[in-house]
Amino acid sequence: MLFHVRMDVRIPRDLPADEAAEILAREKAYSQELQASGKWRHIWRLAGEYANFSIFDVRDNTELHEILVGLPLFKFMEIQVTPLLRHPSSIREDDS
Numbered sequence: 001m002l003f004h005v006r007m008d009v010r011i012p013r014d015l016p017a018d019e020a021a022e023i024l025a026r027e028k029a030y031s032q033e034l035q036a037s038g039k040w041r042h043i044w045r046l047a048g049e050y051a052n053f054s055i056f057d058v059r060d061n062t063e064l065h066e067i068l069v070g071l072p073l074f075k076f077m078e079i080q081v082t083p084l085l086r087h088p089s090s091i092r093e094d095d096s
């Protein structure tokens with residue numbers, strides 16, 4: 001199942017810099033591992049925002065939920081999820 005996910009990152013200004021750096025390093029490793037697995041299919045930065053648009057390709061809602069709650073930055077994020085399905089006019093082979 002494909003999902004579009006918007007993640008807005010809100011790291012508190014008073015979080016110590018070393019703690020923030022450690023969380024961001026774990027976040028990057030976690031994200032890149034999931035990208036390599038194919039479950040996190042795309043990620044884009046939103047210009048001018050500390051946010052991303054991502055596409056996940058996962059088994060079901062439960063797997064997506066487990067991935068999202070496992071994000072090291074999860075407690076500092078606002079997340080919006082939109083389930084996607086193939087458009088009947090699509091000519092692409094890889095969008096379902």
Ligand SMILES: O=C(O)C[C@H]1C=CC(=O)O1
Pocket residue numbers: 007009027028029031050051052073
């Ligand atoms: O920077 C972000 O958009 C938040 C987060 C998502 C993946 C990652 O490496 O960081």
